[in-house]
Amino acid sequence: MGFLFGRSNATSSKDSKRRTDELTEKEKAELEVKRQRDRLIKYQKKVKKKKKEPGTLHFTIKAAKEEKKEKTMGCLYNEISAKWSIRSCCEEVVARETEICKQLLKEGKKDKAKLVLRKKKYQQQLLDKAQQQLLNIEQLINNIEFAQMQNEVFKAMREGTDLLQQINSEMSIEEVERLMDETQEAIEHQKVGLF
Amino acid sequence: MSKHSKTEYSLPDYYHYPPLFTIQKVAKTRESQLQVWTDLIINFLEHNHKTSIYVEKEINSPPFCNSKLNRKLKLSDMRLILDHMQKNGYGNWDDDEKTVFSCSWKKLETWATSIYQWATKEGQIGKILTLYDLHSGDAASHTDFHGIDAKLLLKVLDVLEGQGKARVYKDGDVVDEYGVRFFDGTSKQ
Numbered sequence: 605m606g607f608l609f610g611r612s613n614a615t616s617s618k619d620s621k622r623r624t625d626e627l628t629e630k631e632k633a634e635l636e637v638k639r640q641r642d643r644l645i646k647y648q649k650k651v652k653k654k655k656k657e658p659g660t661l662h663f664t665i666k667a668a669k670e671e672k673k674e675k676t677m678g679c680l681y682n683e684i685s686a687k688w689s690i691r692s693c694c695e696e697v698v699a700r701e702t703e704i705c706k707q708l709l710k711e712g713k714k715d716k717a718k719l720v721l722r723k724k725k726y727q728q729q730l731l732d733k734a735q736q737q738l739l740n741i742e743q744l745i746n747n748i749e750f751a752q753m754q755n756e757v758f759k760a761m762r763e764g765t766d767l768l769q770q771i772n773s774e775m776s777i778e779e780v781e782r783l784m785d786e787t788q789e790a791i792e793h794q795k796v797g798l799f
Numbered sequence: 800m801s802k803h804s805k806t807e808y809s810l811p812d813y814y815h816y817p818p819l820f821t822i823q824k825v826a827k828t829r830e831s832q833l834q835v836w837t838d839l840i841i842n843f844l845e846h847n848h849k850t851s852i853y854v855e856k857e858i859n860s861p862p863f864c865n866s867k868l869n870r871k872l873k874l875s876d877m878r879l880i881l882d883h884m885q886k887n888g889y890g891n892w893d894d895d896e897k898t899v900f901s902c903s904w905k906k907l908e909t910w911a912t913s914i915y916q917w918a919t920k921e922g923q924i925g926k927i928l929t930l931y932d933l934h935s936g937d938a939a940s941h942t943d944f945h946g947i948d949a950k951l952l953l954k955v956l957d958v959l960e961g962q963g964k965a966r967v968y969k970d971g972d973v974v975d976e977y978g979v980r981f982f983d984g985t986s987k988q
Contacts, residue, residue, distance in 0.1 A: 621963035623982055627927070635927050635968070635978045642931040642975065 633767045640760035647753055680745055687738045694731040698724055810862065814839065820870040822879060833883040840880070841889060845904035850948040851893075852900040854878065903951055910944060910955040915964055917942050918981040925982070927968075930956075931975040949974040 627635065701724040708717040813819060813835065823829045843849070843862050854877060857863060864871035872880070881900045885891050890902030903910070914933070918924060921938060933939055934947045944952070956979055959965035968978035 622960055623963055623966045625966055625980070625982075627968055627978070631927050635929065638927070638929050638932065638978075639976045642929055642936075645935075646931075 630767055630770070633763050637760050637764045637767075640756060644753070644757065647749075680741060680748075684738065684741055684745075687734050687741070691731060691734045691738070694727050694734065698727045698731065701727065811839070814862070814865060815868055817868055817870055820865065820868075820872055820876075822873075822876045833880055836880045837884050837887065837889065840884065840902075841904045844902055848946065848948070850902060850951045852881065852902060854881070854898055854900065901950075903954075907955055907958050910947070910951075911958040911962070913942070913944055914955060915959060915981065917944075919983075923981055925980065927978050927980050929975065930977045930979060933979065953977070 701720050705717050705720045705724065708714075708720060819832070819835070823832050839862055854874065858872065858874060858877055863877055878897050881890070881892070881897075881902075884902065885900075888906040888908070889904070890900055893899040893901055917939065923938075928936075930949055930952055934945065934949060934952050939945055944955075947955075953967070953974055956965055956967050959981075960967055963982065965979055965981050968980075970977070
């Protein structure tokens with residue numbers, strides 16, 4: 605059965621059995637709703653995974669349809685990288701200042717040590733602020749992602765509802781009642797015919 | 800040749816037998832050696848859910864290289880074994896230079912039958928499904944093709960399409976989003 609693995613142009617001999625049924629408009633709409641459901645499931649799984657890893661920063665840039673959205677996300681991404689590098693700079697400085705302080709105390713230079721300690725405190729404050737802003741930005745990105753997802757769900761539900769309405773409209777109440785009456789009549793006819 | 804249990808993966812005893820890594824000259828021995836290697840590789844693929852082998856990269860790692868024995872396959876021998884696998888329907892070369900081998904631990908026909916049987920049993924004939932639904936959906940969660948790689952799934956569905964049992968609707972770039980519809984056994988032309 606190795607030939608079944610052959611490249612596409614080798615399957616022409618099998619084409620006679622291939623079905624060429626195309627999708628109707630309704631079926632296309634149905635498929636689109638199912639695709640949206642799949643995307644939602646994938647998104648859910650991704651969020652669950654994020655929850656299990658609280659310490660790490662995950663951010664994804666979804667392929668936004670409008671260019672504006674993409675630019676905004678791009679800016680946010682740059683913000684995060686900038687803040688992240690500030691944070692790592694600060695951390696290094698704090699560590700270095702602590703070392704210098706210890707050295708100065710050993711040498712007995714108390715005033716200079718105090719100065720260094722104040723510097724260290726200031727750096728630590730900067731660090732905390734950067735951390736807070738990082739958290740804010742991350743929250744913003746998550747909210748944007750969620751809003752995008754909700755928007756897509758809304759569109760899919762709109763399409764699905766339209767489809768449902770279309771199907772229902774094909775069976776109007778009057779027609780159903782008429783059909784039931786005709787069936788009843790036919791049955792009565794049959795009963796009379798038996799005598 | 801010992802059979803491996805599905806729950807645990809362990810290399811069989813003959814893996815530590817040096818001659819395994821040299822392709823034998825005698826035709827009959829070579830045939831059975833190639834078969835042994837095929838089984839070994841198939842089990843490795845199944846255990847790791849692998850669907851492609853990058854020849855030049857993976858020749859230095861198990862199972863093609865046994866660090867305990869300090870033996871590994873020659874590049875040309877590895878290609879010979881993979882050729883044998885292709886002949887038996889377990890995969891095919893992606894390129895003429897034979898650097899990447901797309902593979903499957905079951906024959907495509909086996910997967911195809913498995914999926915079609917599931918579709919018939921679950922009443923999925925005539926309905927539109929997405930590929931994602933087939934490989935990761937709830938309805939197919941207890942099947943043997945659950946978690947299958949999307950590209951491999953596409954190949955399997957192509958087989959079914961050739962048999963007139965399915966039709967794949969390939970719109971867009973995302974393989975997961977392709978639609979598929981199964982038809983019942985009676986062909987309609």
